[in-house]
Amino acid sequence: MSLIKTERELGIMRAAGAIAAAVLEDVGAFVRPGLTTRELDEFAAARIRHYGATSAFLGYRKYPCNICISVNDEVVHGLSGARRIQFGDLISLDVGVRYQGYIGDTAKTVAVGGCGLQAQKLIDVTTQALYEGISRALSGNRVVDISRAVQTYVEANGFSVVREFVGHGVGRTVHEEPQVPNFVEPGKNSAKLKAGMTIAIEPMVNAGSPAVKVLSDGWTVVTQDGMPSAHMEHTVLITESEPEILTCLENLPSSLRAR
Ligand code: MF3
Ligand code: CO
Ligand code: CO
DSSP, rough: OOOOOOOOHHHHHHHHHHHHHHHHHHHHHHTTTTBBHHHHHHHHHHHHHHTTOEESSGGGGGGOOSEEETTEEEOOOOOOOBBBOOOTTTEEEEEEEEEETTEEEEEEEEETTTTOOOHHHHHHHHHHHHHHHHHHHHSSSSSHHHHHHHHHHHHHHHEEEEEOEEEEEOOSSSSSEEEOSSOOOOOOOOOOOOOHHHHHHOOEEEOSSSSSEEOOTSSOEEEEEOEEEEEOOOEOOOSSSSSSSSSSGGOOGGGGGGO
């Protein structure tokens, strides 16, 4: 299947992206101390339904939750449950929705009730690393230009990028070609970016070492050194000019704006 989307497909991708962004915004605003992560996941499920979409993650390779909620040293793919959110927690929220057959995929890390200087710096650097990557998502560039921009920015700020998980093409399924790593693999050539491609750029940034491991639940990825991690993600369209962020509220269908 072609990685280049038609205008018809892009119209749906814009709506799917906007819905994912709206759900992420709603869930981020709902986060508070005392809530369990399961309650947060249930709230997310209700918001996804509200916008006429379904979770793209629930059931994907048997993933059991509606969104990914990863706390503190959890990097990605956290499982929600009885854990209670506390002041100062770093909560990474990753939302994937399916709308009219197409996916929007977006993530952010929020600090509950404010956090320490180092944690705030981790969030800020991860956010800026995402935008450094997006700024290189240009027709004629290669994927590695995105990877290099993310890695250089993160490491210049004293943090590290996770190697085991990467960004990816997005379309009818969550993960399509090409892979979009957040680091440069010397000697490996990477795909050319072309107008009409839609990719998820998603730096996963560790405060300490880049090493991660998967817990015995088979899903939760944590840092090996126990230090915190942050994750920021947008689904982006490559165009003939500037990249277009699809996971933004701007394109939310007007019929879905109320409430
Ligand atoms: N959120 C991941 C991504 O951005 C995919 C999660 S797959 C799941 O690519 F099964 F863990 F949900
Ligand atoms: Co995601
Ligand atoms: Co993704």
